[in-house]
Amino acid sequence: MNSPSPRLRIAVLNRVFETTGGGAERYSIALVEHLSQRHEVHVFAQQIKHDFPGVSYHKVSMPMRKPRWINQLWYAWSTWRATRSGFDIVHSHENTWHGQVQTVHVLPVKHNLFHGRTGITRVLRWVKVLTSPRLLAYLWLERVRFKSQPERRVVVTSPSLQGTMAATYPASAAATSVITPGVHLPDMVTDLDKSTARQQLGLPEAGPCLLFVGNDYKKKGLDTLLQAMTSLPDDVVLAVVGSASHIAAYKTQAEAAGLGKRVFFLGALPDVMSAYRAANMLVHPTLEDTFAMVVLEAMAHGLPVVVSSAAYCGISGLLSPGQNAFILENPQDAQQMGLVLNQLSGDAALRQQLGQQARTFASQYRWADIAQQQEAVYLSLLKRPA
CATH class of the missing domain: 3.40.50.2000 (Glycogen Phosphorylase B;)
Structure with a gap:
């Protein structure tokens, strides 16, 4: 990360910011650690077990852990209020309606619900959705998250996920790019x-x-x-x-x-x-x-x-x-x-x-190089025409 670029104030949205959380969490944490060496990074999370020099942590309240869909809406609303101003980039790894950069780690809910379903099976699936506040909430969040907007970029973690996203939310395809996870290359194991x-x-x-x-x-x-x-x-x-x-x-x-x-x-x-x-x-x-x-x-x-x-x-x-x-x-x-x-x-x-x-x-997927790719996405947003 040696190319000259402005120092940015970045908000990162992750409900769980712990290395034991899973691949999505470790992806976010690794990016934060590398980007914080050049930028001012603020993490907004409900669960935090991480301490890295130069990173600011903001605990988001959790009035109720379950049902999860209500907590997801609460987290989206709370972080929207907290990051409406004061940041050059808001980067969300969560299903939220706000954030210029949206990183997708899992298959879309819409894909899981409807992919390959036709005729009566599709009708029955819609009946299930329309009678489920949980599914309606998740589908609404996805719809607004992946709505085509000039000031938004979507990042996916693999080419296969890029294809799924293009088929599920075609309006977001032009704004979507692939940034895979990276890795720290350790010493050889003896x-x-x-x-x-x-x-x-x-x-x-x-x-x-x-x-x-x-x-x-x-x-x-x-x-x-x-x-x-x-x-x-x-x-x-x-x-x-x-x-x-x-x-x-x-x-x-x-x-x-x-x-x-x-x-x-x-x-x-x-x-x-x-x-x-x-x-x-x-x-x-x-x-x-x-x-x-x-x-x-x-x-x-x-x-x-x-x-x-x-x-x-x-x-x-x-x-x-x-x-x-x-x-x-x-x-x-x-x-x-x-x-x-x-x-x-x-x-x-x-x-x-x-x-x-x-x-x-x-060795072709080092975190330092992956972080540069992510930084390039940020800068493309800052350089867009007014």
């Missing part, structure tokens, strides 16, 4: 680093270790991964990182499959880096991810990755199958997954080769 990380996390020091990272275990494909684990050698273990709320149910499932001593539930780690250092590969059989930052982060650590195809996961559209990743055409096919994992877990040379190519890929 055998000592791996051993130390496994000791810290309570993982066995010997044998291949698979890593699964995701807060929504079901959506990220843990059910199928547990099925595939039953076909792997007994020395192969699985470390699961994510929300603790699902652990009890999935621990029971693992024990029923005879995997009780081979699956380690680590909960939501404040720093996932130790898990990347401990693992031999990442398995991400997600059923829905507009990008999947965890895949990029694992690749930066030199881990081979097994990930769902581009139909399910945005980053896969940028990967080269068999060269820098193994791609699962059907992430719910436990047999196919088992074959891939058996091949990788039993071939250290293949893991090393894939890991090297993975790290080369990740």
Whole structure:
């Protein structure tokens, strides 16, 4: 970020500003940390667990946590009042009606409701919407958020999401650009680093270790991964990182499959880096991810990755199958997954080769470069004709 540009006063809107929140939150946090080195950045959030030099934090009230749609409207209204003046740029990562820059991290609600539905099924879906204040609120917020406006830019995190947005809200297509997540490229992981990380996390020091990272275990494909684990050698273990709320149910499932001593539930780690250092590969059989930052982060650590195809996961559209990743055409096919994992877990040379190519890929997506792309979007708004 060395190009000369004005120092901007930027408001960033994120209801949850915590590294354990998920990919969208980590994306926002990384941008804030880089942009604050050149600009005055103010974060408006309801949950804050972050402290970075030069960043100002503003706690937004939460009169009620549920229902979520009412809280979403409250957050949108509160931040609109707080940022109406005094900022060069208002950048929203949330479903709000205000903000010159709108970053989209998930599939639109409208797409999820109506995509592929015709005839009577579409009519019935409209009946569901019209009788649901929650759905009406979300659809209204999306409609005003993506309405074509000269002073607004929409940012999506992957080319596949850009296509979905263009089909769902065509009026916003001309103002939409892709800015993928980025990554910090760490030092190469040594055998000592791996051993130390496994000791810290309570993982066995010997044998291949698979890593699964995701807060929504079901959506990220843990059910199928547990099925595939039953076909792997007994020395192969699985470390699961994510929300603790699902652990009890999935621990029971693992024990029923005879995997009780081979699956380690680590909960939501404040720093996932130790898990990347401990693992031999990442398995991400997600059923829905507009990008999947965890895949990029694992690749930066030199881990081979097994990930769902581009139909399910945005980053896969940028990967080269068999060269820098193994791609699962059907992430719910436990047999196919088992074959891939058996091949990788039993071939250290293949893991090393894939890991090297993975790290080369990740090096093209450094956060410093991603932040420059974001800054260019800001400046394009400031330079627009009056």
